[in-house]
Amino acid sequence: MHNTRYAPNGMVCSVDHLASAAGVAALDRGGSAADAAIAANAVLAVVAPHMCGLGGDLFALVHDGSVTALNASGRAGSGADPARLRAEGRTRMPHLHDIRSVPVPGCVDGWLALHARHGRLPMTELLRPAIGLARDGFPASPLMVAGARTAAGRPGGGDFAGVRAAGDRVTRPGVARALQAVADGGRDGFYLGEFGQGLIELGDGEYTAADLAAPTADWVEPLRVRAFGHDVWSMPPNSQGYLLLMSLAILDGLGLPGSPRHPAWAHLLAEAARAAGHDRPALLHEDAKDLLDPGEIARRRALVQPAGRLRVPVPASDGDTTYLCAVDGDGMGVSLIQSNASGFGGMLFEPRTGINLHNRGIGFSLRPGHPAEYGPGRRPPHTLAPALITRPGGALRTVVGTMGGDAQPQILAQIITRLLHHGEEPGQALAAPRWRLAGGGTGFDTWDAPDDVVLDLEEGTTWADGLAALGHPVRTLPYGGSFGHAHLVDVRPDGMLAGAADPRSLVGAALGR
Template sequence: MRDLHLPGRSAVLATEGMCATSHPLAAQVAVDTLKRGGNAMDAAIAAAVLLGVCEPQMTGIGGDCFVLYRLPGEDRVRALNGSGRAPAGADAAALRGAGQKTVPLRGPEAVTIPGAVDAFCHLSDSVGRLGLDAVLAPAIHYAETGVPVAARVAFDWSNDADALKGVARDRYLVDGAAPRMGQMFRAPGQAEVLRRIARHGRDAFYTGEVAEDMIAALAAQGGAHAPGDFAATACSPADPVSGAYKGDILFEHPPNGQGATAILLLNILSQFDLAAIDPRGAERAHIEAEAAKLAYDARNRFIADPDHTARLDHMLAPETASRLAALIDPRRAMPAAAPLTEAIHRDTVYLTVVDRDRMAVSLIYSIFHGFGSGIASEKFGILLQNRGAGFTLEPGHPNEYGPGKRPMHTIIPGLLQRADGVVMPFGVMGGGYQPTGHARLVSNLVDFGLDPQGAADAPRCFADGGVLKVERGYSDAVRAALADRGHEVVIPETPLGGAQAIAIRPDGVLEGASDARKDGCALGY
């Protein structure tokens, strides 16, 4: 139990159903959907699509999603890959010939075909109860009437507004500036697109006028996207990857997501007696930072489009983790294990929903960098992701930019099956931070006995790009001790990640946690 003398959040407890996500309107819509007879998948889709209106700098229908879910009465965890592909005209050699070292971050080359809408339509049809018209109605309402901009959203909006260009500035700025907290944001063009999807399904987005609007916006920027690229988009069922940590089992989405990185990181950390050291001390932060360098180096070498990822078994093998752990000096920081080979940022939304039948959904949905590519379509204002920046231009690399390929993704939903019978769908937003966030949350639960809310609230650090980002929740003495070990310590302007979780307890109670680093909450009934 938390110390009630100190600021913080209590766990949210309920029995019939629950949602935890980064915006309270989305959590409320999810719970309302459950009360109207929808199941957890209906509620997750309703909340996710609304988040594209509440947090447009983070996500939207121009983006991708990954989903883990467990159906009532099943022990099996299922995965769905809702990430899109590079267009048929994608050409790494041409970019290298033009002098590019990486895929241009905000150029049309970075725009992969949005995959989330196809995934949502598939899941609504195959798993949901209510149908798209009912599920999309709340997002249509709020896109048309508007939502007041929340505090964290306003902060991120201001930081990322420079990415917007052309018509995107008209659609996503208010009087030419990022909206302030409390100002209203409306997206009537998206409301019309959602109405069409509700009536006609995924083809209303991937063919016809809506697709033509997106293609025209990309062509105007020099993009190679064609109608066939959009029409061919299809989500892919998959089997999760999993790994054990001290009796608990962590399920992650397989490549092209980076979830295997979290499993490798925990495998490395299991070589150390973390439970015997100070959870907020320099020793734990140092070991975690060094393990992350090694795990992310493996990620950059191996994770790619599922058809091109060849050494996943090696990456997840216990002996691999053992050999990597032996490289860690408890007293001294190593240089970065290898340069990062793709862009990393933090812009994503995550939500989890559990219903009365105990269907559990873990869903993450993103346009990658703040406001994605910065390119929006003219008629409908659909903001397009820049997931193609996750490719590399290194010739022969499994994650090399190429036609019809899915890039390495930073977004990862998680689900933890605990030795005591608790099942916990969870996620930790934050781009490249996410594997570290998953590993730290699991370690907080397993090694230090924290409850989900306490595990989410605890301070974070992250070895990223040659520096160690250490949140203000750590003491100055810890920062000094880390610097003495050779880390270049910085306090990040933006807090690291944002966690959401729902623990399904053996006694039938749902226990929700929502990170105070975001605007959201857990709500149940």
């Protein structure tokens, strides 16, 4: 149930064994960890449309002697008009079936930027396994089946019409053509080719050709905090990565119980998450600065009480994603997360290729003047928050991340605390039951009313009675993907790699060489 895999010369962990195998094959051919990550993500873009794809966004952290961060999240089109949505009586962005919640997808730009800086193998070679699976067919995963039935009923969702059970063969010829267009023509082959033209048509004024001609990937300065004797890194805004780092910095100054089985352990971690995140709707936008001020961290740490649940002020105003990580024999590590936001995304399909489109625009605000207000060329607040850990001297320790909507920082805080503070093995830290803070039900509304959140506990925890006595509203849910799919590779001091894929993913794999 909690197997850790070991390898001396490279490792790839992902939610699907086909993707992990493609990544390891790239390493075997002399590719870098970046090559492995691209090859694995390309396969996931084919076989895991219920989590990610060419119609979604991408973030990555890379350790190659130093830590760099890649933001490949798309921007709203030139036709973005918040006044029109408000005139329709909307107070928040449409969740499904509305092109206005679809920023220009950044995934392909992310691959190309990562490859340009860190790749060794030709892009054609990296995309070949994904193209073959899309053209010739792949087995439907158990997690795809339920969503595929819904997707098949949407315009453009015909690729999934024959999916009835796990193992059914699925082909995606339009996706194969799109991947081949990237291999042959780079970004123009994709954004200005068949996919781009179809997106403009579907958008009906939301996008212009200039919107698609502008690259969406930027190398940015990562954020960092010191916690549990290590440096933990994540993405800057528009990512919510600061919530993970603030939570860990708060925890590093608290007296945690010796065992994660103690209810006080879950209590303190949950309260650190609430102290860090309660005002996220007001603070998180693409231009946010100074979110990890030490004085502010100390102020929020003081809010956490060992003997009870804190009350936090109401702010002024089931996600699906996939995470993968790769480490190569030269020590480069890549922590990459790629997402549709909600399951198959907005349940909209680009009509020419059948690529399902993300709904990451749900992160925008419709409040006039809000710094994250929906508007042309803007990036929405993002739940995607990959993580990377270095030792005090700067050497790579861990690449880690998870899916899980708003709960991503909460899940990662639990895993990282288990790994760094309690010394658990990767497989043990990933398999252990988790908690999450739950809001209104979409997986993206946790912080709308932070005092009303319920503490969801995964089946198998030992915390329920103790947390209820401390004032937490709790409920128990089945063990599974509602609590994320996390993966990690840990680099031991002697260079041996120890990794694990989340057992909740059912077909995930940590593969090494």
